[in-house]
Amino acid sequence: MNDMQVNYQVSGNPHTYDPGATEDLGEITRKIEEHLRRSHPELAGRDHLTEKIADGLLNALAGDNTSIDLGDLS
Numbered sequence: 001m002n003d004m005q006v007n008y009q010v011s012g013n014p015h016t017y018d019p020g021a022t023e024d025l026g027e028i029t030r031k032i033e034e035h036l037r038r039s040h041p042e043l044a045g046r047d048h049l050t051e052k053i054a055d056g057l058l059n060a061l062a063g064d065n066t067s068i069d070l071g072d073l074s
Helices: 025-039 049-062
Strands: 005-010 013-017 067-072
Touching: 005 025, 013 025, 025 049, 049 067
Parallel strands: 005 067
Antiparallel strands: 005 013
16 A cells, blocks of 8 residues: 555644555554544544544545545644
């Protein structure tokens, strides 16, 4: 799988993240979640992150997109 860019917002501020290339969907989901929790401590208690990331990743793959849009996470 080619590199995918993750687009998201926290408190109205846009952010991007590149988790790197991998064929393992579980690994890419884990990398994104770790990045979000590390970079945005206010998201640490959000239980919905894993589901939101998986949904965004599957939507991107279904649409053959190279970016994952997670929307506003705050």
